[in-house]
Amino acid sequence: xxxxxxxTASGKSALALELAERTGGVIINADSxxxxxxxxxxxxxxxxxxxxxxEHRLYGVRDGAEPCSAAxxxxxxxxxIEDVHASGRLPILVGGTGLYLRTLLDGIAPVPPIExxxxxxxxxxxxxxxxxxxGNLDPGAxxxxxxxxxxxxxxALEVIVSTGRPLAEWQAERAGGIADSIMLKPLVLLPPRDWxxxxxxxxFAGMFHSGAVKEVERLLSRHLPPSSPVMRAIGVREIxxxxxxxxxxxxxxxxxxxxxxxxxxxQYTWFAHQPxxxxxxxxxxxxxxxxxxxxxLLAATA
Numbered sequence: 001x002x003x004x005x006x007x008t009a010s011g012k013s014a015l016a017l018e019l020a021e022r023t024g025g026v027i028i029n030a031d032s033x034x035x036x037x038x039x040x041x042x043x044x045x046x047x048x049x050x051x052x053x054x055e056h057r058l059y060g061v062r063d064g065a066e067p068c069s070a071a072x073x074x075x076x077x078x079x080x081i082e083d084v085h086a087s088g089r090l091p092i093l094v095g096g097t098g099l100y101l102r103t104l105l106d107g108i109a110p111v112p113p114i115e116x117x118x119x120x121x122x123x124x125x126x127x128x129x130x131x132x133x134x135g136n137l138d139p140g141a142x143x144x145x146x147x148x149x150x151x152x153x154x155x156a157l158e159v160i161v162s163t164g165r166p167l168a169e170w171q172a173e174r175a176g177g178i179a180d181s182i183m184l185k186p187l188v189l190l191p192p193r194d195w196x197x198x199x200x201x202x203x204f205a206g207m208f209h210s211g212a213v214k215e216v217e218r219l220l221s222r223h224l225p226p227s228s229p230v231m232r233a234i235g236v237r238e239i240x241x242x243x244x245x246x247x248x249x250x251x252x253x254x255x256x257x258x259x260x261x262x263x264x265x266x267q268y269t270w271f272a273h274q275p276x277x278x279x280x281x282x283x284x285x286x287x288x289x290x291x292x293x294x295x296x297l298l299a300a301t302a
Contacts (some may be wrong), residue, residue, distance in 0.1 A: 001081060001182050002092045002298055005030070005101060005275070006189030007267035008234075008260065009199040011286030013046065015189070015294055016094040020054035022295070023092075026084045028077060029058040030095025030104075033233045035073065038064035038219050041211045042235045044203065057084075064219065064230035070103040071176075077104050078178060098270045105184075107177030109170040114162045122158045130157050138166045185298050186279045188271050195285040196268070200260040204235065208253050213239055234259050 002019060004012045016027050029035060033043035037060035046056050057080045062068050077093070077100075084091040095101065122130060127150040134157045135142035141156040159167040216239040224231055235256045242252035272281075280297040284290045 001085075001184055002090060003030075003101070003184060003186040004092065004094045004189070004298075005096065005098075005186065006191075006271055007096050007196065007264040008044070009196055009203050009264060010096075010189040010191055012094050012096065012189060013044070013050070015187075015286065015291060016092050017050060017053055018291060019295060019298065020090075020092055023090045025090035025092045026055045026057060026080075027092045027094055028080050028084070029056070030073075030077065030093050030097055030100050032068070032073070032095075032097040032100060032229065034059050034095075035062045035068050036060065036064045036230045036233075037062065038222075038230050039215060039233050039236070041207050041215045042233050044207075064222070064228060065224055067229050070097075070099045071108050073100050074104040074108065074176070081178070081182070096267050096271075098267070098274060102274075103177075105177050105179040107174035109167075110173055110175050111159055111167070111170045112163055114158050118162045119158050122154050122161070127153055130154055133157060134160075137161070138168075140168065141166060186275070187294060187298050188275055188279055188281045189286065189294075190268065190272055190281050190283050191285045192283075193265075193268065196264055197261045200264050201257045204256045204260045205253055207235065208239070208249075208256065213243070216240055217243055234263050 002025065004016050004019070006012050019025060020027050027046075031043065033039060034045050035058060036043070039045075040060060045059050050056070058073075058076055061076075081091045081093075093101075093104075127148070130150070130153050131142060131145075131147055134145075134153060137160045138156060141160075142153075145152050145156065147153075156167045159165070159170065163170070212235060216236055219230065219236065220240055220243065230236075238247070238252050238256040238259060241247040241255070242249060247255065282290065282294050282297065284293070286294065
C-alpha cells in the first residue's frame, strides 16, 4: 500500500493521481473533511476530471449530519484496502488527518463505551469544573492538558469516571492496526513553508469564488449542531460570517486564508515529527522534477 501524507495544499492529490495512473492504483481518502459530501469545494475534494483519471474511494460518502470518528473511518479504510488488494491493484492512501492514519496503522485504544449519563453530565459542566475533578482523579492528565482544551479535558474525565482507568492507560493498549500486516510505501510531503502558505492563500481565494459561498449557504440552512465536524471545516465560519453580514468579502477571504495557513502549520508540525523516522520526507516544492523524485521515493520503499 502506498501512503502519501502531508498538510493541506502540499500537492498530495496531484502526486496520488500520477501514481494511480502509472500503476492502475486506487486512491483512498484519509482526510477528515473530504469524507463529507456537504463540502466538496472547501475540502478540495477530487473533481469529476480527477475521478475520470483514476478511481477514488471514501470521498463524499458521509452526510454532514453523521460525524465520522477516526475508528469508523479506519474500519471503512481497512475494508477498501482489502478490496483493492483482492483486485490485484495498489491502494494509494492520501490525506492529512494524522489521527486517521495513526488509528488505521497502529490501532485504537480499546476504551469501552462511555456510560451515557456520565457523558451527559461531563459535557454539560464548565471546563473549569471538569479540570478540577480531573485533577483529583487523573492528575497526570490534568497537568498535561491545556486548561482551555475543553474537549480533551471532558474526554479524559468521562473515561476515568466511566471505566475507573485513566485514558493514558487505555491508550497504551492499541488494537486493530494494520501496520504489521501490510507492505507500506509511505511518503511525507514537507515543502518549504513560504511555498505552502502561498498555495493555501491562493487555494482559499479560488474556493471562495468557485462555489464555496453557495456550499456554506446550503450547509448553514441545515442548522446542524456547531460541534459537528463538518461545521468545523476550514472556511465555514469565515464564509458564514460573510453571509451574515459580519465580514466583507475581502475580510472573509483574509480570515479564511489565515485559518487555512494555521491548519497547514499544525499539520506540518505533526507530519514533521510524528511519523516514524524511517518514512521518507520530500522537503522540496512539488513540481515536475520533484514529482519524479517523489515517485522514485515511493518505489524505493517497496
